[in-house]
Amino acid sequence: MTKDAYNVTNFGEDSIVYYTNMSMDEVMKFYRDGYTSMGYKEREILTVVSDTTFSMVFDGYPGGKAVVIQSVDLGDGSRTVSIRLEDA
Numbered sequence: 001m002t003k004d005a006y007n008v009t010n011f012g013e014d015s016i017v018y019y020t021n022m023s024m025d026e027v028m029k030f031y032r033d034g035y036t037s038m039g040y041k042e043r044e045i046l047t048v049v050s051d052t053t054f055s056m057v058f059d060g061y062p063g064g065k066a067v068v069i070q071s072v073d074l075g076d077g078s079r080t081v082s083i084r085l086e087d088a
Contacts, residue, residue, distance in 0.1 A: 001081075002020045002022055005019070005020055005081075006019050011084075015085070016082070016084075017080060019080055024049075024054055024079065028049075028054055031058075035058045040059060040061070041060055042056060043056075043058065043059055043066070053071060053073065054069075054071050064087075065088060067084075068082075
């Protein structure tokens with residue numbers, strides 16, 4: 001999670017949602033840098049970016065699951081970030 005994460009909600013071991021005040025570009029860079037430095041590979045064909053949302057998928061999690069990261073701009077300077085594990 002980003003350093004400024006707040007309103008963190010865990011949904012079991014495979015899903016978490018939190019809020020951040022970072023920009024979309026900052027959040028995407030944070031996860032790209034973090035996951036690639038651990039040897040994960042972004043599945044770029046599944047990366048989707050719009051003006052207010054993004055979705056990205058990384059492979060490399062132990063056990064073969066994919067890490068799915070999605071974010072939505074809330075229009076007040078904050079955004080939600082959802083991270084979950086899915087079967088690859």
